[in-house]
Amino acid sequence: MKKPILNVKNLNKDFQVKSKKTFFGKPSSVRVLSDISFELDEGETLSIVGESGSGKTTLGRCIVKGVSASSGDVVYHSESGESVDFLKLKGKGAKKFRKDIQMIFQDPYSSLSPRMSVYDIISEPLVANFKLNKSEIDAKVTDIAEKTGLNASYLKRYPHAFSGGQRQRIAIARALITQPRLIVCDEAVSALDVSIQAQIINLLKDLQEQYRITYIFISHDLSIVQNISDRVAVMHLGRIVEQASTDSLFGSPKHPYTEALMSAVPQPDPEQKKSRIILEGEVPNPANPPSGCHFHPRCAYRTDKCVQESPALREVGDRHYVACHYAEELNLKGVHDDAVNIS
Template sequence: MTKPILEVLNLNKSFQVKSKKALFKKPKPIHILNEISFELLEGETLSIVGESGCGKTTLGRCIVRGVDASSGDVVYHAEDGKEVNYLNLKGKEIKAYRKDIQMIFQDPYSSLSPRMSVFDIIAEPLIANFKLSRAEVEEKVMEIAEKTGLNVSYLKRYPHAFSGGQRQRIAIARALITQPRLIVCDEAVSALDVSIQAQIINLLKDLQEQFKITYIFISHDLSIVQNISDRVAVMHLGRIVELATTESLFSHPQHPYTEALMSAVPQPNPDFKKERIILEGEVPNPANPPSGCHFHPRCSYKTDKCIQQVPELREVGYNHFAACHYAEQLQLRGVPIETEDEVQSRTS
């Protein structure tokens, strides 16, 4: 059985926002993440999807300590067998594990320093985390450059001389140089052309197989997610509303929000007719979220129970979790969710 590499437990993040109209009042907290919990298995790709503003990027940044979480735990299972709460580490303690958890940022234009050469950009994490000679640093940088498809003759150039796809390869090389076990990819291909997206996705897959890397892949593009993921977590207004294997989620969505997201995915077949689900109403304000299920103002299946009670994320099928009071009864798309026996017979 595959071991977990990371456990996120009841993770919360809120920001204090002071209103200009109430300068002398206590700032009101805006909850961006609410009780996020999931387990990440070693070697898998877990995708986080959802609308803009649902908290995907904040979740990724909390995991890598780019921002500090308000509460909760991120338990990292180190290669030596130790279990450490990554959020509680400080100083030299966090430095010992930071090399294991890296991040690829969304914008390849702003995430690279224009004042540093490509060589210095890739070498910086290596110099910060290891005591190596200049010759050893040069050897490792050239090795990683070749593995990520960068011509070693480009290492003396600066980021402005490269296209978006080449810059993202530089960012991947920078994340890979410390030989991490986990990489958080925050919309790593959204700023690229479609043809370049395919190249970067294939590169990430090859590197994962070669270096046994675990990915958290944050995206809003479900067609890419379907291609790269082992499991998918769907977020809505700071909460995970559905979590399942990729095949189970795309064939048997169990939350109305997931069903609406699936209906927006374009199909390459012009003869295929698909009914688009248009969500009515406004996206809820995280500063003043609705009662009960946060999705109920835009849900066509809502009842009084949805308005009054917050649904728990529970197992509604084999390894399929959904935060909906009526997940089993809805049978979205007219297809009941698979049982354990059906899944095993299909995968055997």
């Protein structure tokens, strides 16, 4: 039986934006995450996808407390059976569970201090979270370097001496050194060449199998998402509009926005023609979101109801959730389906 490791409940994030009209104008509040809720099972990979500006990275950083959420809960279920709201932990309580949830950032170069050696970068979380002597730290750093494909003889070098793929391996080693149970991967391979991407993805999958790590994988590359994910959540303008297993989402999407994203996935056969859905208009401004369904200005299936009423995220199948008024009526095309019909 699967055990939940994380429950995100009604998570909201507001940013204060200064008015451009007057110098002394009061800042206004812009909601970039709205009522985000999902459950994460131990050992699985949940991918978060969506266009730039959809709130993917902000969500990941709120979960690890890199950014303070405005409201909501992130309930972490520890290996010992304790359930704690990770966002409300402070002091010793925060330090106790901090090592269990780590993050791999998008840019492996800017996330690594150029003034620290690779050894110091990887060992820093150990020094901060555990009372270990020098020989114990040396053994753990060498071990994790080897498991992530780093040459132990290069540990005294600095990040500038490594390639992009090697730097990302350093970042992965740093995240793994405390033996976390959950890792948030924020566009962890987007800055790498395709061949290096494959190596890092395979490394993450191997480490997951070996250590039973749970991943939240934030990405805009749906081909990678399809390869690595157990479940996928689609975000649009700070909200989850669809969430399902990878097979269900890619094979039978229920939201028009998901269908448009699926149309961008390249076909394995280059001779097989595939129609691309081009969304008209611009991505809505979070500071001035549209009425009703936030996707309706760009949706080919919109009706007056979509303009007036905001759809709630509801279950339409086995753990398949969607925020669309007409999810049961639309027959949308997935990655391997070229027919689009409305029943």
